[in-house]
Amino acid sequence: MKSGRFTKKNGLFVLQLGAVLLLPFITDALLGRGWVRIVDFAMLYIMLALGLNIVVGYAGLLDLGYIAFFAVGAYCFALTGSPHLALAFPQLFPAGLHLSFWQVVPLSALLAGGFGVLLGAPTLRLRGDYLAIVTLGFGEIIRIFLNNLNAPINLTNGPQGISLIDPIAVAGVSLNAGEEILGITFPSVHLYFYLFLAFTALVIFVSHRLEKSRIGRAWMAIREDEIAATAMGINTRNLKLLAFAMGAMFGGVSGTLFAGFQGFVSPESFSLMESVMVLCMVVLGGMGNIRGVILGGVLLALLPEILRHGIVPLQQALFGRTVIDPEGLRMLLFGTALIAVMLYRPAGLWPSRVRRSELEADEPGSTI
């Protein structure tokens, strides 16, 4: 955008964009390749958190089984993009399906959306704690199904999971091999970073557009007061189902990305703890506020890794041995952080509606 005027705001935006685009190289140079992979995972979590934010943050429906949609998307790619089907059903799929990533993305979005409606339909009358319990059960049911559907017919390969998932290819370039573009070598994790960045940008865009729309307002009306919302003529059934479906779609797409990135899926990636983590990202960051949710996602995805990589060397240096296991410490610090945030910033670290506009004068409207 050379034609745009160079204002302070534009300049800041260009700087931020540049920093984000260079992030994998900076991370690689400063911390090593392993950290680029961690950043990639953080992006997946951000997408998940933004998807859950539609359900929890906008429509106010507490969902403790959100990771199930992530699982649906991941297994969707795992089944259609790996040799598993050929091995399990040689007659039906002699060569496996091997759909391309771009075919799987809409498929898993639709499938996950369908599962969202499946979860939403029986829970329409439930709210708060009751809804949380049912969604928790739903999440566990999906995981247990994945864990046990290796007999009588081997659909999911049970606890062993499905491996050898085809790598994601963009414009004919497999992201699993590095690529040299314009003389710069992009390792695989860097390529995945840019793919995830594009999807995250899309998810942010969709969230933002929905938030500032008639649909978004109706969701927030349901969140604020369901009875008043119906009295205003809002069809709460349809809008709740829509929220579940939209949120699930985001989960499904990020699950597909996850499967392609890992090349392997197994049920243990989709435990209740993961649902809780994603929910914590939303709540800790600030329900209903896109920036807050992103912040929550970044913090909660990176902090455990920082601890893992920082605490052991620190203990070694201080005591000469590892006194506390970093896994245990992680949960301790995580719990403490949650309590502190809920005590001192109950609306999240970056809550919605911290608005300057409240202090600004009303825009002049037309006269009657």
Add this chain to the structure above:
Amino acid sequence: MNAPLLELAHIGKQFGGLNALSEVSLHIKRGEIYGLIGPNGAGKTTLFNVITGLYRADAGEFRFAGLRYHHPQPHRLAQAGIARTFQNIRLFANLTALENVMIGRHIRTRSGVFGALLRDAATRAEERACAERARELLRYVGITRPAQTLAKHLSYGEQRRLEIARALATEPLLLALDEPAAGMNATETESLKTLLQDIRATGITVLLIEHDVKLIMGLCDRVAVLDYGRKIAEGVPDEVRGDPAVIAAYLGNDDE
């Protein structure tokens, strides 16, 4: 021929063994202000909830604007043209005053998910018109604060007015108000009265539940009195005021 806007026939509603409403029949004509009064626990709010679809009547017939409804859902009735306010204010507290009213426009606007994502010309035009109408309504009910003020930060009287603006945004045929003057001082009540008269002058029929008998008597064309879930009197205010059954209901009866 002026058919009634709302017609209730033999409405009954029970909660467990309690007859909250029995055999209540009434009709509200187009363009009138109709008052519903009665002592505490007489079933006013129950009847009101039946009319707005929040409760299902166990018995009786319900007709609105010429159509018969069996088990009307609240959002269907809102679409048909019944808008309501609540006795204990139910605004969308963490949304702005403007957004509250814009949510009232929900059923009169159309854009869906694709409109929201693409934000095409039609959607943008609809959003603009919706916001503009909402601002007009805020001014109309007399809220002078910035439209971006959160609903929960408005004063009590303003919140009551905002509920009316939100209800008006649905373009109702019948505006049903559940104790709109509750907790208001004399000045606020007086300006509410003017507002309601203005609203009626635009052709909207008003149903009013009120404790403030003075307000009811000065404002309503016709009044119905409920006691123990039954309609004991109906008519023009002066008539009803002199009705011995009404006096007995309010002041007690020597025979009991």
